[in-house]
Amino acid sequence: xPVNLPLPQAEHLKPVAGVELGWAxxxxxKANRKDVLVVRVAxxxxxxxxxxxxRFCAAPVQVCREHLTAGKGIRALVVNTGNxxxxxxxxxxxxxxxxxxxxxxxxxxxxxxxxxxxxxVILEPLPVDRLVAGLPAAIANxxxxxWLAAAEAIMxxxxxxxxxxxxxxxxxxxxxxxxxxKGAGMIRPNMATMLGFIAMDAAVAQPVLQALVSHAADHxxxxxxIDGDTSTNDSFVLIATGKSGAVVDRAExxxxxxxxxxxxxxxxxxxxxxxxxxxxxxxxxxxxxEGGKDVAECRQIAYAVAHSPLVKTAFYASDPNLGxxxxxxxxxxxxDLDVDRVNLxxxxxxxxxxxxxxxxxxxxxxxxxxxxxxxTVRIALGRGQAEAxxxxxxxxxxxxxxxxxxxx
Amino acid sequence: xPVNLPLPQAEHLKPVAGVELGWAxxxxxKANRKDVLVVRVAxxxxxxxxxxxxRFCAAPVQVCREHLTAGKGIRALVVNTGNxxxxxxxxxxxxxxxxxxxxxxxxxxxxxxxxxxxxxVILEPLPVDRLVAGLPAAIANxxxxxWLAAAEAIMxxxxxxxxxxxxxxxxxxxxxxxxxxKGAGMIRPNMATMLGFIAMDAAVAQPVLQALVSHAADHxxxxxxIDGDTSTNDSFVLIATGKSGAVVDRAExxxxxxxxxxxxxxxxxxxxxxxxxxxxxxxxxxxxxEGGKDVAECRQIAYAVAHSPLVKTAFYASDPNLGxxxxxxxxxxxxDLDVDRVNLxxxxxxxxxxxxxxxxxxxxxxxxxxxxxxxTVRIALGRGQAEAxxxxxxxxxxxxxxxxxxxx
Numbered sequence: 001x002p003v004n005l006p007l008p009q010a011e012h013l014k015p016v017a018g019v020e021l022g023w024a025x026x027x028x029x030k031a032n033r034k035d036v037l038v039v040r041v042a043x044x045x046x047x048x049x050x051x052x053x054x055r056f057c058a059a060p061v062q063v064c065r066e067h068l069t070a071g072k073g074i075r076a077l078v079v080n081t082g083n084x085x086x087x088x089x090x091x092x093x094x095x096x097x098x099x100x101x102x103x104x105x106x107x108x109x110x111x112x113x114x115x116x117x118x119x120x121v122i123l124e125p126l127p128v129d130r131l132v133a134g135l136p137a138a139i140a141n142x143x144x145x146x147w148l149a150a151a152e153a154i155m156x157x158x159x160x161x162x163x164x165x166x167x168x169x170x171x172x173x174x175x176x177x178x179x180x181x182k183g184a185g186m187i188r189p190n191m192a193t194m195l196g197f198i199a200m201d202a203a204v205a206q207p208v209l210q211a212l213v214s215h216a217a218d219h220x221x222x223x224x225x226i227d228g229d230t231s232t233n234d235s236f237v238l239i240a241t242g243k244s245g246a247v248v249d250r251a252e253x254x255x256x257x258x259x260x261x262x263x264x265x266x267x268x269x270x271x272x273x274x275x276x277x278x279x280x281x282x283x284x285x286x287x288x289x290e291g292g293k294d295v296a297e298c299r300q301i302a303y304a305v306a307h308s309p310l311v312k313t314a315f316y317a318s319d320p321n322l323g324x325x326x327x328x329x330x331x332x333x334x335x336d337l338d339v340d341r342v343n344l345x346x347x348x349x350x351x352x353x354x355x356x357x358x359x360x361x362x363x364x365x366x367x368x369x370x371x372x373x374x375x376t377v378r379i380a381l382g383r384g385q386a387e388a389x390x391x392x393x394x395x396x397x398x399x400x401x402x403x404x405x406x407x408x
Numbered sequence: 409x410p411v412n413l414p415l416p417q418a419e420h421l422k423p424v425a426g427v428e429l430g431w432a433x434x435x436x437x438k439a440n441r442k443d444v445l446v447v448r449v450a451x452x453x454x455x456x457x458x459x460x461x462x463r464f465c466a467a468p469v470q471v472c473r474e475h476l477t478a479g480k481g482i483r484a485l486v487v488n489t490g491n492x493x494x495x496x497x498x499x500x501x502x503x504x505x506x507x508x509x510x511x512x513x514x515x516x517x518x519x520x521x522x523x524x525x526x527x528x529v530i531l532e533p534l535p536v537d538r539l540v541a542g543l544p545a546a547i548a549n550x551x552x553x554x555w556l557a558a559a560e561a562i563m564x565x566x567x568x569x570x571x572x573x574x575x576x577x578x579x580x581x582x583x584x585x586x587x588x589x590k591g592a593g594m595i596r597p598n599m600a601t602m603l604g605f606i607a608m609d610a611a612v613a614q615p616v617l618q619a620l621v622s623h624a625a626d627h628x629x630x631x632x633x634i635d636g637d638t639s640t641n642d643s644f645v646l647i648a649t650g651k652s653g654a655v656v657d658r659a660e661x662x663x664x665x666x667x668x669x670x671x672x673x674x675x676x677x678x679x680x681x682x683x684x685x686x687x688x689x690x691x692x693x694x695x696x697x698e699g700g701k702d703v704a705e706c707r708q709i710a711y712a713v714a715h716s717p718l719v720k721t722a723f724y725a726s727d728p729n730l731g732x733x734x735x736x737x738x739x740x741x742x743x744d745l746d747v748d749r750v751n752l753x754x755x756x757x758x759x760x761x762x763x764x765x766x767x768x769x770x771x772x773x774x775x776x777x778x779x780x781x782x783x784t785v786r787i788a789l790g791r792g793q794a795e796a797x798x799x800x801x802x803x804x805x806x807x808x809x810x811x812x813x814x815x816x
Binding site: 322335351 | 743
């Protein structure tokens with residue numbers, strides 16, 4: 001059961017002028033499930049993305065980078081689930097290109113105007129013929145108000161689709177943003193998450209869009225972890241169609257800031273949905289590290305805590321075995337950390353004070369917070385002004401079941 | 409059920425002249441279990457240790473370092489389970505010293521001649537009065553052939569005691585080595601393991617002993633991981649009583665090498681026992697990375713694979729979902745890794761060739777190996793001559809159960 005994650009309602013998801021979404025059941029891995037998504041983007045849109053830092057990056061990620069660099073203007077995205085097309089070598093690259101070629105031919109655009117995405121099992125050949133055979137159906141049912149179906153079409157071990165919308169006023173014009181994401185395991189994005197797409201109808205110059213996507217990724221998809229496993233296929237793409245008439249042509253000023261905050265907030269919402277639906281998750285933990293010398297060391301400590309199986313199982317058990325958090329802070333690799341300045345809070349409960357147990361801490365207060373479904377762990381390092389926040393979930397029996405059974 | 413780990417038999421554990429071991433049931437955390445160990449060491453012995461690199465190192469670890477530096481000659485060790493005396497600040501230090509003081513008074517030695525060790529829950533005050541009250545019983549039953557009882561007295565979540573012995577010929581004299589270890593969770597030693605003790609009756613000069621303990625730790629306790637959590641209390645201590653008449657007074661030459669190999673082999677055996685008895689373990693995996701530029705990057709990749717929850721759950725399920733191994737190699741942080749040169753074997757089965765699936769790989773071959781209780785994962789990087797080996801276990805339902813319940 002995901003953590004406080006209501007099913008998205010189709011009527012709450014706003015069409016974005018210039019974007020149409022269509023899906024197909026192509027039988028990539030299993031029959032009778034949506035597993036192909038085609039996103040059509042109006043001519044003149046700008047598109048920017050960030051991708052996995054995994055050295056074994058998947059074939060579609062390599063093709064995405066090529067096509068974004070080609071600069072011909074992106075007009076379509078094609079996504080398949082059921083197979084990651086990663087660890088597949090030259091044949092994998094050829095398959096990713098074949099998917100782009102087929103979609104381009106049917107839409108009357110150039111192959112370089114298509115971005116391909118894949119998610120699923122690694123090290124197995126992509127059945128690209130099935131993917132291609134599914135494209136006509138996906139093109140035929142593409143329409144602007146298909147965001148919920150699009151979110152369903154990119155699910156793998158997700159228990160429910162992830163989608164959200166919002167609007168922001170830019171220079172008196174209403175800009176609409178809608179986005180979808182997927183991912184529930186192999187989640188410790190290190191450029192972006194498994195798959196995240198946000199479209200908006202502002203007109204945004206390409207370098208400004210790149211600044212937006214990087215900022216949003218750093219504060220959302222790049223700040224979540226479920227199991228510490230950075231995927232081979234992480235991709236986060238931002239699309240700006242310009243159809244609202246609002247124009248953002250430089251990476252500063254009030255219009256840029258308003259749009260940046262809206263994109264970042266939507267990306268955070270989508271990223272947190274991934275954690276709420278993390279494989280086997282029963283709790284959402286916000287790990288906030290403050291008082292660091294720089295953001296890097298705050299993130300380093302936050303991730304050490306977020307990745308500790310002992311911390312994660314204690315939260316699963318609602319057991320305030322909080323020394324495990326201090327142990328993770330201690331082994332995070334900040335070599336000159338003075339532990340006597342470290343303080344720890346669980347929500348409002350002051351647990352550790354100046355490196356030791358707070359004399360006023362009572363076990364029942366820790367117990368009370370640990371029973372909640374959403375918990376903030378706040379760690380103050382007492383050595384500077386930097387801070388960072390990471391979101392994660394607990395480690396439960398269901399995580400083991402899901403990952404011991406996935407593929408079978 | 410531990411992985412191929414027979415119960416040690418008391419008659420196979422050899423007394424080491426100059427060492428006596430005694431235990432008590434002191435009720436540190438629970439009644440009616442051995443939870444205090446006293447090791448008496450003959451005058452003139454040399455003792456060396458390596459300890460955790462966790463910044464939140466426990467109070468007894470700090471006192472061990474002080475007492476080893478004091479240079480008065482170590483004459484006794486005192487170990488308690490049930491409480492780690494970590495994250496306990498100044499009162500914790502005072503408690504560790506009080507335990508040394510009490511034991512020293514009863515044995516007629518100086519407090520600086522005692523090394524204290526604790527293992528158990530972090531962030532809770534050590535009930536040192538109970539520990540002290542248990543000392544007379546432990547002193548009274550101390551004897552040379554108590555190695556099995558000693559191994560039992562330091563267990564926490566271990567399902568069985570860990571102890572082993574061997575002998576080695578040095579200059580025509582028989583040197584006897586016996587050792588014990590404990591630990592089953594919070595295991596990713598980064599100087600040494602949770603607790604490991606080896607005693608031998610060679611005479612070894614102090615700097616030579618330090619070289620021995622470091623070499624042995626690097627190739628044993630510092631090369632295992634269960635959950636990636638580096639403990640606050642890791643300690644590995646090597647004791648040389650000299651009673652055999654064999655003398656090793658320099659860190660080179662055939663005598664040194666023979667003793668180094670014997671100590672390292674025994675330490676490896678004890679370290680692997682910890683992995684075999686890892687919390688919830690059903691499989692022992694040997695992760696061997698070769699062809700690296702240096703040992704550090706080989707270890708970095710081996711640990712990334714060994715810590716991946718997705719890799720560990722796949723092994724638990726005996727599912728050859730081996731793309732997960734490549735994904736972990738890819739995100740391990742070796743930025744200039746050329747994935748097209750990476751090869752992967754599972755025991756004798758060649759799975760990935762030049763960065764992609766080996767065309768000759770058959771799923772049933774992978775399946776056959778995955779069903780074994782002991783599996784070697786061999787990863788060739790194709791960029792140098794360095795190599796490293798790490799031992800780990802799988803991630804099972806029982807790991808979650810044990811760590812969600814520990815303390816309760």
